[in-house]
Amino acid sequence: MNILPATHPLAAGRTASSALVRALQGVRPDRLPVWFMRQAGRSLPEYRQLRAGTPMLDACLDPEMAAEITLQPVRRHGVDAAIFFSDIVIPLKLAGVEVDIVAGRGPVFPRPVRTAADVERLCAEHPAESLRQAIAPIREAVQRVTAELGATPLIGFAGAPFTLAAYLVEGGPSRDHLRARALMHTDPEAWKRLLAWAAELSGVFLEAQVSAGASAAQLFDSWAGSLSARDYTAHVSPSSMHTLERVRQLRWVDPASADGEEQPVPTIHFAVGADHLLEDFARLGTNALGIDWRIPLDEASARLGGGVPLQGNLNPAFLSAPEQALEAHLREVIQAGRSAPAHVLNLGHGVPPETDPEVLSWLVQRAHALGNI
Numbered sequence: 001m002n003i004l005p006a007t008h009p010l011a012a013g014r015t016a017s018s019a020l021v022r023a024l025q026g027v028r029p030d031r032l033p034v035w036f037m038r039q040a041g042r043s044l045p046e047y048r049q050l051r052a053g054t055p056m057l058d059a060c061l062d063p064e065m066a067a068e069i070t071l072q073p074v075r076r077h078g079v080d081a082a083i084f085f086s087d088i089v090i091p092l093k094l095a096g097v098e099v100d101i102v103a104g105r106g107p108v109f110p111r112p113v114r115t116a117a118d119v120e121r122l123c124a125e126h127p128a129e130s131l132r133q134a135i136a137p138i139r140e141a142v143q144r145v146t147a148e149l150g151a152t153p154l155i156g157f158a159g160a161p162f163t164l165a166a167y168l169v170e171g172g173p174s175r176d177h178l179r180a181r182a183l184m185h186t187d188p189e190a191w192k193r194l195l196a197w198a199a200e201l202s203g204v205f206l207e208a209q210v211s212a213g214a215s216a217a218q219l220f221d222s223w224a225g226s227l228s229a230r231d232y233t234a235h236v237s238p239s240s241m242h243t244l245e246r247v248r249q250l251r252w253v254d255p256a257s258a259d260g261e262e263q264p265v266p267t268i269h270f271a272v273g274a275d276h277l278l279e280d281f282a283r284l285g286t287n288a289l290g291i292d293w294r295i296p297l298d299e300a301s302a303r304l305g306g307g308v309p310l311q312g313n314l315n316p317a318f319l320s321a322p323e324q325a326l327e328a329h330l331r332e333v334i335q336a337g338r339s340a341p342a343h344v345l346n347l348g349h350g351v352p353p354e355t356d357p358e359v360l361s362w363l364v365q366r367a368h369a370l371g372n373i
C-alpha cells in the first residue's frame with residue numbers, strides 16, 4: 001500500500017474533495033461536475049498557436065508545454081477537471097518503442113508486432129524499467145499543472161492494454177483490428193505476453209501521474225468494441241485489471257476525514273462502441289464507467305443495477321447543432337444521468353477538432369445551471 005506524498009493535492013491541506021471526486025465516489029455533489037475528453041487540443045486556437053512547429057510527441061514530453069496545454073481548457077471553459085495532456089502512446093515512446101503520431105491519421109508504429117519473436121524482442125528491448133527511468137518529464141508536467149490548478153482536480157490517463165496492443169500489432173489506426181484479434185487466437189501465449197507488457201507500461205504511466213498529483217485516473221480502451229464478450233473476458237480484461245491495480249494500491253488521507261482513513265484514488269474506465277461489454281467493464285471494479293453516446297445513461301445504469309456512477313455521454317454530433325437542439329439533448333443526458341448514484345457530465349467521445357470552443361464554454365455554464373433539474 002503506497003501512501004501518496006503529503007505534497008499530493010488531495011492530501012496537502014485540501015480538506016474537501018472536489019465535486020468530480022465526490023461524484024466518482026458515488027456521492028452526488030451539489031454541482032454537476034463536467035469536463036470533456038480531448039478538451040485540450042485542436043479545438044482551441046491557443047493550442048494551435050502554442051503547438052505550431054512542435055511535433056505532438058515532443059509537446060507531450062515538454063513539461064512546460066504539456067502543463068500549459070492542459071490548463072488552457074480549464075481557464076477558457078471553467079470545467080470541473082483537467083485531463084493531463086498526453087497520449088496513450090507516450091509510455092511506449094518513453095520506453096524507447098519507435099512510434100510517431102501522424103496528423104490526420106494517429107499513432108503509427110514502423111515496426112508492427114506480428115509474431116512471438118516480435119513480442120519477445122519488444123519485451124526484451126523495452127521493459128517497463130526503461131519507462132520508469134524516463135518518466136521524469138511526466139511527473140514534472142503533472143506537478144506543474146497541479147501547482148496551478150488549486151482546487152480543480154487533474155485526471156491522469158492511460159490507454160488500456162488491448163488498445164495499445166492493437167495499435168502495435170496493426171502498426172497504426174485500424175477499423176476492425178483483425179490482425180490483433182487473430183494473434184489472440186493463433187498464438188495465445190504471445191498475445192498474453194504482449195498484453196502483460198502493455199498492462200505494466202500503462203500501469204507505471206498511470207501510477208506516475210497519480211503519485212505526482214493527479215486526483216483520479218481514467219483508462220481508455222477505445223478499441224475494445226471490436227471484441228466479443230468471450231474474447232474480452234478471456235484474453236483482455238485481466239490485463240486491464242492489472243493496470244488498474246497499480247493505481248488502486250495508491251492511497252491518500254483526506255485531512256478533513258475524522259478517522260484519517262486511507263482512501264483509494266478514484267478510477268474511470270471508458271470504451272467506445274462496446275455496449276455489449278458494459279457488464280464486463282463493471283467487473284473491473286473502477287469507481288465509474290464512461291459511456292459513449294450510443295446508449296442512454298438510464299439504460300446503462302439499469303443494466304448495471306443502478307449502483308455505478310456514470311460519466312458521459314453527450315453525442316458529439318450535437319456540438320454543431322442549433323443551440324435549442326443542443327440544450328434539449330443536454331437536458332436529456334442530465335435527466336438520464338439521475339438514474340445513476342452520481343453523474344459526471346462528459347461527451348460520449350473526445351472533442352472533435354473542428355468544434356467551436358464557445359459551444360463547450362456554453363455547455364459548461366448550462367450544465368452548472370441545469371445540473372439539479
Ligand SMILES: O=C(O)CCc1c2[nH]c(c1CC(=O)O)Cc1[nH]c(c(CC(=O)O)c1CCC(=O)O)Cc1[nH]c(c(CC(=O)O)c1CCC(=O)O)Cc1[nH]c(c(CCC(=O)O)c1CC(=O)O)C2
Binds near residue numbers: 042043083084087105
Ligand atoms: O494533431 C494534433 O495537434 C494532436 C492531436 C492529438 C493526439 N492526441 C491528443 C491530441 C490533441 C487533440 O485531440 O487535439 C491528446 C490526447 N489523446 C488522448 C487524450 C485523452 C482524451 O481523449 O481526453 C488526449 C488529451 C486530451 C486533453 O488533454 O484534453 C487519448 C487518445 N489518443 C489516441 C486514442 C485512441 C484513438 O483515438 O484511437 C486515445 C483514447 C481516447 C479516444 O478514444 O479518443 C490516439 C491518437 N492520438 C492522436 C490522435 C489524432 C490523430 C489525428 O487525427 O491527427 C489519435 C487517434 C484519434 O484521435 O483518432 C494525437
